[in-house]
Amino acid sequence: MSSQSAPRAHGPAASPAATRLTWGPVSWELHSRDPGEHHWFAEHLGVTGDHLRYAAPLHSFRIEVRPGPPTAWQIQPRPGPAILIHDARYRRTALLDRPAWVRDVRDSVDGIPHAFVRRGPDDWLVLREDHPTDQPGAARRGLFRPAEILAGELLNATLATLGGITIHASAAHRPASGAGPGRLRLPHVTLFSGHSGTGKSTLALALAAEGGAFVAGDRSVLLPGRGRWHVVGAAVAARFGRGTLRAAGHAERVGAARLLRHGDTPFDELPAPPAKAVLTQAELQRLLKVDTTAGGLLSRIVLLERSTRKTPTVAVVPADEASAMLQSHLLSTPVPWWGQGAELSGRLVTRPPVPVLMVRWDPRLHPVATVLRLMDGPVQPAG
Numbered sequence: 001m002s003s004q005s006a007p008r009a010h011g012p013a014a015s016p017a018a019t020r021l022t023w024g025p026v027s028w029e030l031h032s033r034d035p036g037e038h039h040w041f042a043e044h045l046g047v048t049g050d051h052l053r054y055a056a057p058l059h060s061f062r063i064e065v066r067p068g069p070p071t072a073w074q075i076q077p078r079p080g081p082a083i084l085i086h087d088a089r090y091r092r093t094a095l096l097d098r099p100a101w102v103r104d105v106r107d108s109v110d111g112i113p114h115a116f117v118r119r120g121p122d123d124w125l126v127l128r129e130d131h132p133t134d135q136p137g138a139a140r141r142g143l144f145r146p147a148e149i150l151a152g153e154l155l156n157a158t159l160a161t162l163g164g165i166t167i168h169a170s171a172a173h174r175p176a177s178g179a180g181p182g183r184l185r186l187p188h189v190t191l192f193s194g195h196s197g198t199g200k201s202t203l204a205l206a207l208a209a210e211g212g213a214f215v216a217g218d219r220s221v222l223l224p225g226r227g228r229w230h231v232v233g234a235a236v237a238a239r240f241g242r243g244t245l246r247a248a249g250h251a252e253r254v255g256a257a258r259l260l261r262h263g264d265t266p267f268d269e270l271p272a273p274p275a276k277a278v279l280t281q282a283e284l285q286r287l288l289k290v291d292t293t294a295g296g297l298l299s300r301i302v303l304l305e306r307s308t309r310k311t312p313t314v315a316v317v318p319a320d321e322a323s324a325m326l327q328s329h330l331l332s333t334p335v336p337w338w339g340q341g342a343e344l345s346g347r348l349v350t351r352p353p354v355p356v357l358m359v360r361w362d363p364r365l366h367p368v369a370t371v372l373r374l375m376d377g378p379v380q381p382a383g
Helices: 035-045 146-161 200-208 242-247 251-255 281-288 319-327 368-376
Strands: 018-023 026-032 059-068 083-085 088-095 098-103 114-120 123-129 165-173 188-194 213-216 219-223 230-233 238-241 276-279 295-306 313-316 356-361
Touching: 018 035, 026 035, 026 146, 035 146, 035 281, 059 146, 088 114, 114 146, 123 146, 146 219, 165 200, 165 295, 188 200, 188 230, 200 213, 200 238, 200 242, 200 295, 200 368, 213 219, 213 230, 238 242, 242 251, 242 276, 251 281, 276 281, 295 319, 313 368, 319 356, 356 368
Parallel strands: 026 059, 059 123, 188 295, 295 356
Antiparallel strands: 018 026, 083 088, 088 098, 098 114, 114 123, 165 188, 165 213, 165 219, 219 230, 230 295, 238 276, 313 356
16 A cells, blocks of 8 residues: 555545455455445445455555545546446546546436546545435445445456456355364355356355355456466346346345345336346345355356256366367456556466366256256266
8 A cells, every 4th residue: 555645635534434345365445434435335345254365465455535526626638538447438637646537427327427546556536526315325226336346446457467367157155164173164166157047146146045155146257376276256246137036035035125236216116127136245145145255266167058958957078178168258357447558358268177067957947956966966078
């Protein structure tokens, strides 16, 4: 963390109260006078347990949030293309004599600007516009708190520098086992990868419900190592379709809940209820009764395909075929948008040091318990 003193923004000084959270190799310290900002931060980034064994976080970031009128920011636009941060456009500028990125609100739904100011390598200031409907913990539908956005970007950029490979996959683990005296009980994570609608989050949620923990709902990061790979959640709120919620017995509970990311109306009473419910890490534990974790040791990879057969099938994928099959599910790897350089691309998944299974099933017809049981039993090679 930078010890360099930085120019102060307009508006009241930040409160000394801080929210400190750790997620694997990263820790954040949030300073804000807005209780709602702390609430959103903890809801999204506060996992039940952190099973990535670091003696101390490799990177510690300080994030300070100050609300105020954008007219006081003294924006000095610089020429150049907009960049995407969390799928929204930002423009490069200079604020307080520091490099900054301002939310481009011309095409946005909420029309609320904010800016990220880099005061030092690990020291950031978030300028956010006040809004008359702001309430502690409350949210208008579709509104993101910028501190949470920045924290996720800092995490994923850090994971990329560690060699992380982002993959379209869900992940979860059962209770850790096999630890003897003086040995760490490392959770063994199952990674579920496949196209949308193949039941990734359904199986991950069911696995976590057996007494383990939920790692990621749609986006995971692989950290390859020498004979031991780890899986890290990308700190993205989990999205569950109604079919998944019904299969897991959570449809009524979630439908009646006022979910943070969907505003102050019960999910089923929204004017146009979306197909998927977005749940924060805290809501996963509170509503779905499952623990959450930043990640763990990769123990197996499960590739999913839809099937029209009456019963699900599970088969072992040969090691020389597994890498190519995983390659099709890779996502673009984020790089620090505040630095220079092109997007990291063309990363390959080397031969994974764990079993790779192919599960062909229909999430709408086949019982989840049957699929999990087949995965744990004797499996034949893929044909």
